[in-house]
Amino acid sequence: MSDKTYAPSAAFSVAAHADKATYEKMYAESIADPDAFWGEHGKRIDWIKPYTEVSNTNFELGSVNINWYADGTLNVAANCIDRHLATRGDQTAIIFEPDSPDAPAQHITYKQLHENVCRLANVFKSQGVTKGDRVVLYMPMIPEAAYAMLACARIGAVHSIVFAGFSPDALANRINGSAAKLVITADEAPRGGRNTALKSNADAALLHCNDKVKCLVVKHTGGQTTWTEGRDIDVKAEMATASADCAPEEMNAEDPLFVLYTSGSTGQPKGVVHSSGGYLVYAAMTHQYTFDYHDGDVFWCTADVGWVTGHSYIIYGPLANGATTVMFEGVPTYPDAGRFWAICEKHKVNQFYTAPTAIRALMAHGNAPVEKYDLSSLKLLGTVGEPINPEAWNWYNDVVGKGKCPIVDTWWQTETGGHLLTPLPGATATKPGSATLPFFGIAPVVLDATSGEEIHETEAEGVLCFKTSWPGQMRTVFGDHERFEKTYFSDYKGYYFAGDGCRRDADGYYWITGRVDDVINVSGHRMGTAEVESALVAHAHVAEAAVVGFPHPIKGQGIYAYVTLMNGIEPTDELRKDLEKWVRTEIGPIAKPDIIQWAPGLPKTRSGKIMRRILRKIAEDDYGSLGDTSTLADPGVVDELISTRIELK
Numbered sequence: 058m059s060d061k062t063y064a065p066s067a068a069f070s071v072a073a074h075a076d077k078a079t080y081e082k083m084y085a086e087s088i089a090d091p092d093a094f095w096g097e098h099g100k101r102i103d104w105i106k107p108y109t110e111v112s113n114t115n116f117e118l119g120s121v122n123i124n125w126y127a128d129g130t131l132n133v134a135a136n137c138i139d140r141h142l143a144t145r146g147d148q149t150a151i152i153f154e155p156d157s158p159d160a161p162a163q164h165i166t167y168k169q170l171h172e173n174v175c176r177l178a179n180v181f182k183s184q185g186v187t188k189g190d191r192v193v194l195y196m197p198m199i200p201e202a203a204y205a206m207l208a209c210a211r212i213g214a215v216h217s218i219v220f221a222g223f224s225p226d227a228l229a230n231r232i233n234g235s236a237a238k239l240v241i242t243a244d245e246a247p248r249g250g251r252n253t254a255l256k257s258n259a260d261a262a263l264l265h266c267n268d269k270v271k272c273l274v275v276k277h278t279g280g281q282t283t284w285t286e287g288r289d290i291d292v293k294a295e296m297a298t299a300s301a302d303c304a305p306e307e308m309n310a311e312d313p314l315f316v317l318y319t320s321g322s323t324g325q326p327k328g329v330v331h332s333s334g335g336y337l338v339y340a341a342m343t344h345q346y347t348f349d350y351h352d353g354d355v356f357w358c359t360a361d362v363g364w365v366t367g368h369s370y371i372i373y374g375p376l377a378n379g380a381t382t383v384m385f386e387g388v389p390t391y392p393d394a395g396r397f398w399a400i401c402e403k404h405k406v407n408q409f410y411t412a413p414t415a416i417r418a419l420m421a422h423g424n425a426p427v428e429k430y431d432l433s434s435l436k437l438l439g440t441v442g443e444p445i446n447p448e449a450w451n452w453y454n455d456v457v458g459k460g461k462c463p464i465v466d467t468w469w470q471t472e473t474g475g476h477l478l479t480p481l482p483g484a485t486a487t488k489p490g491s492a493t494l495p496f497f498g499i500a501p502v503v504l505d506a507t508s509g510e511e512i513h514e515t516e517a518e519g520v521l522c523f524k525t526s527w528p529g530q531m532r533t534v535f536g537d538h539e540r541f542e543k544t545y546f547s548d549y550k551g552y553y554f555a556g557d558g559c560r561r562d563a564d565g566y567y568w569i570t571g572r573v574d575d576v577i578n579v580s581g582h583r584m585g586t587a588e589v590e591s592a593l594v595a596h597a598h599v600a601e602a603a604v605v606g607f608p609h610p611i612k613g614q615g616i617y618a619y620v621t622l623m624n625g626i627e628p629t630d631e632l633r634k635d636l637e638k639w640v641r642t643e644i645g646p647i648a649k650p651d652i653i654q655w656a657p658g659l660p661k662t663r664s665g666k667i668m669r670r671i672l673r674k675i676a677e678d679d680y681g682s683l684g685d686t687s688t689l690a691d692p693g694v695v696d697e698l699i700s701t702r703i704e705l706k
């Protein structure tokens with residue numbers, strides 16, 4: 058942590074949507090009278106029937122209920138497309154940059170976006186998709202992914218995107234979990250010069266689903282796929298003959314826009330449900346203010362649409378604001394570590410938003426790949442997904458931003474829909490490693506982790522909670538409102554509990570210290586340790602498994618698995634590889650353990666509870682502070698685990 062501050066330049070502040078005085082004034086107003094504030098800012102989007110009621114929210118366990126603009130009606134796709142047609146129909150909405158640097162980029166105007174979205178919406182309709190139905194997307198980062206999201210929004214269907222790195226099993230669970238009518242995928246997803254066979258993954262998943270589920274296939278690479286007549290549909294062929302007119306469905310503000318599955322500390326991933334009205338207002342407003350987006354700017358968020366960052370800051374926020382948004386199919390290091398910067402130069406990117414893990418990975422290649430390119434178009438840099446270490450922050454600031462671009466370290470979650478803690482670049486002096494201050498209308502509090510009491514002193518350390526709602530907040534867990542209440546509102550009564558620990562410094566700045574639950578953050582991807590454990594124990598040779606996070610130089614956190622084998626099974630390198638492969642197929646490549654340590658036994662309390670605190674310390678190579686081990690049933694296992702601990706190679 059560093060306490061060096063970087064104030065915005067006077068030139069930046071003057072031209073920005075908010076300077077310090079504006080931020081302070083608007084923030085004070087937003088807290089003093091949230092309904093007046095959000096009533097006003099809700100008007101930034103177009104309503105079919107304007108709302109008369111702004112918020113109706115309750116954080117009380119047993120009656121948790123979140124409504125914004127509840128009597129208003131709108132259509133999200135019309136807000137992201139149609140309303141721009143008169144003024145910016147020929148402006149580029151989406152710049153698509155393919156995986157291969159030799160393939161041509163595509164510039165899709167708002168008019169073309171309209172046509173494509175309408176055509177695809179009509180294809181969905183022709184397959185029987187109607188308002189309220191769920192559609193699963195399992196897509197590469199190609200324009201059709203954006204069309205599919207917006208086509209769902211246009212007809213009132215609820216999309217659920219499954220990141221293309223997830224396995225067939227994970228895909229099947231999500232198709233079944235949301236009772237989707239249709240899956241849209243592509244033949245193959247090219248990334249870093251290699252093609253992932255998405256369609257054959259979808260085929261494998263669909264074996265476990267209702268046979269009425271249709272499979273729409275975008276023939277993207279033209280790679281060979283098997284074809285199931287009557288179930289599989291060639292999307293491009295259908296779009297070519299579908300009508301280019303499709304009237305947007307009138308939706309209630311509280312109708313769900315999408316479901317996105319995310320990992321928690323227990324059980325299977327939960328379907329986070331986001332609304333239409335409040336979500337769009339919040340995504341659009343944060344996009345404008347946090348990135349200081351101005352008309353004509355080219356905005357690039359490097360996330361995948363499979364994560365919430367892609368939903369809010371590649372698609373909904375930027376398009377609601379009439380922006381030009383970049384969609385990149387590839388990876389930062391292909392064909393070499395200069396690719397991000399080549400794209401920034403090529404498309405004259407103005408705001409660039411990525412994750413600390415990507416910054417660290419690129420930093421390891423030195424400055425030359427950055428210095429090769431003209432980055433003078435860049436005005437602002439952003440990060441998201443995990444705490445950024447000051448070394449990475451400084452490199453981003455000095456080498457990429459040449460000391461001229463404010464850095465916004467944005468803290469938020471799948472659940473929050475948009476940024477909650479973030480600098481505003483024309484207003485907030487930044488400190489490397491701090492997500493700084495709350496966005497408008499956000500009321501963070503630091504609670505003492507054990508007593509649950511609010512710490513009122515400015516300097517505080519504890520768990521991060523929020524006192525009141527904001528329009529972008531998730532509304533429920535799909536199909537399980539009780540789980541929603543239990544997960545977020547039961548540990549600290551009356552508050553939304555984020556799952557993160559934090560420190561507030563003397564200036565009131567927030568420093569996120571990481572998750573306080575059994576969720577780990579691997580390369581900015583969220584993983585429940587319980588999920589990886591249940592994948593491991595599903596293997597025939599595994600008796601027991603415990604998974605913890607450990608500090609990883611590039612990924613932020615790595616996955617450390619302690620595995621106890623069935624009696625009589627030999628711990629071999631081959632079995633270790635087999636287990637790694639097993640987890641990849643059960644969940645996906647992102648869940649592959651970095652380290653598997655054979656554990657003849659696991660440290661347990663006398664009542665049989667695994668003491669993860671100790672396992673975490675061993676994985677972190679920090680035995681000095683193992684704490685009290687006297688309650689262990691067999692303290693000897695700890696020494697055994699320490700002596701056989703495995704170092705990251």
Ligand code: WT7
Nearest residue numbers: 366441442443444466467468469470471569583
């Ligand atoms: C968790 C949410 C929302 C976008 C991507 C991740 C961690 C997120 C930051 C940040 C420190 C951060 C938190 C949070 N996190 N942004 N700027 N500084 N930590 O979304 O998968 O829902 O994960 O990511 O631990 O709880 P997600």
